[in-house]
Amino acid sequence: MPAKLSDTERAEALPPLHDTRWEMVEGRDALQKTYQFRNFVEAFGFMTRTALWAEKWNHHPEWFNVYKTVEVTLSTHDAGGLTELDLKLARKMDALAAG
Helix, strand or coil, X not given: CCCECXXXXXXXXHHHHHHCCCEECCCCCCEEEEEECCCHHHXXXXXXXXXXXXXXXXXXXXXXXXXXXXXXXXCECCCCECEHHHXXXXXXHHXXXXX
């Protein structure tokens, strides 16, 4: 099981994610971001590409999709908060959304 991020790891890893609009979830040790696409097909394609990586890494996001909007929350439930897996998936999702 992955370990929760240390304070040092958080200080290094979170600012670049905040720069790409990931935000901490109030009341939880989790990251959240909303992606907007041009249409449903692009949103669903993003979710499909993400799902392949999530399955490969055995780390699955909490997400919600309506039309062209995908809301994502990342946290490692087994660890009780953010781990390196969440950071890795957040960065991958940003790359997938960018093209």
